[in-house]
Amino acid sequence: MHTGPTLICIPDISGFTRFMGEIDFELSTKIIPSLLNKIIYSNEIGLKISEIEGDAVLFYRTGELPSLKDLIDQCIYFYTEFYKQMNVLRSMNNGHKGVDKIPELLGLKIILHYGEEVGLVPIGKNIKLMGEDIIVAHRLLKNTIPTDEYILFSRDILSSYSQEDRQELQMGKNLISGNIQVDHLGQIDFKYIDLLPFRPDM
Secondary structure, eight states, X not given: OEEEEEEEEEEEEETHHHHHHHSOHHHHHHHHHHHHHHHHHTOOSOOEEEEEOSSBEEEEEESSXXXXXXXXXXXXXXXXXXXXXXXXXXXXXTTSTTGGGHHHHOEEEEEEEEEEEEEEEEETTEEEEESHHHHHHHHTTSOOOSSSOEEEEEHXXXXXXXXXXXXXXXXXXXXXXXXXXXTTTEEEEEEEEEOGGGOOOO
């Protein structure tokens, strides 16, 4: 097992459970894999895939962090390409019952976290991520943010960048603070950016 500092990035499709309940199985089995594939092929900063988790992709990257600007640009690119693909799918399935509800039901949120000691364990052809920071990253998905589309930065990832980078982010984007409580770990602080202003026209 290799252990070291690791960037964790989880683009997660919001509204997935409701979507699967309201859209027929034939359509949903076309839409979700296509959207996940679009996220995967929109990766431009050398992220690697650990797992595809039903409605989310668990990306990771070891070694030097990308610049904060490149990381944010990548997340916004995931988001805009996600919506462009949603529009393509809506056109391709025009006339199919429920297709117009796709943009109403689905959205994208992205969790960013950085761990100093993340275990990378080879299992078959995949790399399984293990450790406390993986628990934190997944727990950050279960927050009380009052929007379904955002980039969430854990305190640990923000503190890995310079004060100058953080100040530039604060000035350029509307950063909102929040936190969650995690058993045995206590309070986990984060900041987030609402992605809605970046949504392409549908």
